[in-house]
Amino acid sequence: MKSIIQITILILFIYPSTISAQEKLNISLDNSCSYYGEKIVDDVYSFNSTDEAEEIVGRIVKIVGLEQNFDIKSANVPNALATIKNGSRLILYSQNFILNIKNATGTDWSGISILAHEIGHHLNGHTIISGGSRPNLELQADKFSGFVAAKLGASLSDAQAAISKFSSKSGSSTHPPKSARLEAIAIGWNQGNSGSKPPSEPEPVRESSNEKENVISNTTTTARIIYTGDNYGCGLPIQITIGNKTFTPNNNSFEVSGIPLGTQKYSIQGQINCPAIGGCSASGQGTLNISENATFYISWQNVSFGQCNIWLQPG
Structure with missing residues (x-):
């Protein structure tokens, strides 16, 4: 048998x-x-x-x-x-x-x-x-x-x-x-x-111990936030905070005024929605050096089912 x-x-x-x-x-x-x-x-x-x-x-x-x-x-x-x-x-x-x-x-x-x-x-x-x-x-x-x-x-x-x-x-x-x-x-x-959750390999959070990151400058500038797109037509309904300025980009090349100059902490929260392949909850944080008329690019990475890391990098 x-x-x-x-x-x-x-x-x-x-x-x-x-x-x-x-x-x-x-x-x-x-x-x-x-x-x-x-x-x-x-x-x-x-x-x-x-x-x-x-x-x-x-x-x-x-x-x-x-x-x-x-x-x-x-x-x-x-x-x-x-x-x-x-x-x-x-x-x-x-x-x-x-x-x-x-x-x-x-x-x-x-x-x-x-x-x-x-x-x-x-x-x-x-x-x-x-x-x-x-x-x-x-x-x-x-x-x-x-x-x-x-x-x-x-x-x-x-x-x-x-x-x-x-x-x-x-x-x-x-x-x-x-x-x-x-x-x-x-x-x-x-x-x-x-008994742990399924393993993933998230992007490291880029932090610095420099206390100057906590300083909000009184001088501000206009910055451009760019998302260059992907192969799947994904949309990014996200909210970004840089220093004391919070905003929601409404297109892939977005200008925002009132961004404090100098070293600033930032955070991002929201979703990444890809019609053909699904979406994920997106979050990230780090530190930026804000100069006059700076440009930053949005990048993201899927790290586990339904979860993505998202961050800004200088242009």
Whole structure:
């Protein structure tokens, strides 16, 4: 009976419950994050995912208390990747790769951790940031996969199995070395066992101990606040306070008078609304050196599901 059950699970993973026609995808690596970093050289075709993969994804999003905001498809990709197509979030994985790595590592947890890693890319907003895979983003997704693996009951060695077996020892321009990835998984796994919230990697708050930051100057100037936009038509209904001046920009190039000169603290609160891919609550704070007719640019980064950091940087 045990052998029959094992064979049934294998068949479910190889053959989707519903057979559908292939769909050719135009994948942009600029908004894609892959597991090991191999280049895509062939045309990519997607197929229905398996019931087993859908169930694994359902368990992962449930255990972190989030809604599934992406689709999962089988495809002829080198391993697995998170990407965006026509404004919709996708996770693509190779069934052949998942089966091979399962056989090589001797555990189902390797495939689960890979899917968790790619889910981490979407939930941390990495695919809405131009540039594709980067070492810091890959480490965030590795931490998330370790966290999820712990919550699902995996041992640390199980959570690290896929990276231990095949990850590059030296790393690359897009992916960190094996030692860093194993450490990131261990950090996430320990957080999962301690009852912490899912890990993220927020931008550090740029603070200074200089007491002059608290001084509000009596001399003011007009400053320009610019948001250069993004690939997804996001709107930024935010409120900014610089020194003792609070204002709400109503366009992407906004002039505001009455900004105090000198070193001033600032804070930002509000939302980032992207019609195609969702939104997040945005907040940030820091310090600016205000000069005559200064220009500052708004930047933001998604750091966890529904949460973004936002800041000003001099022009």
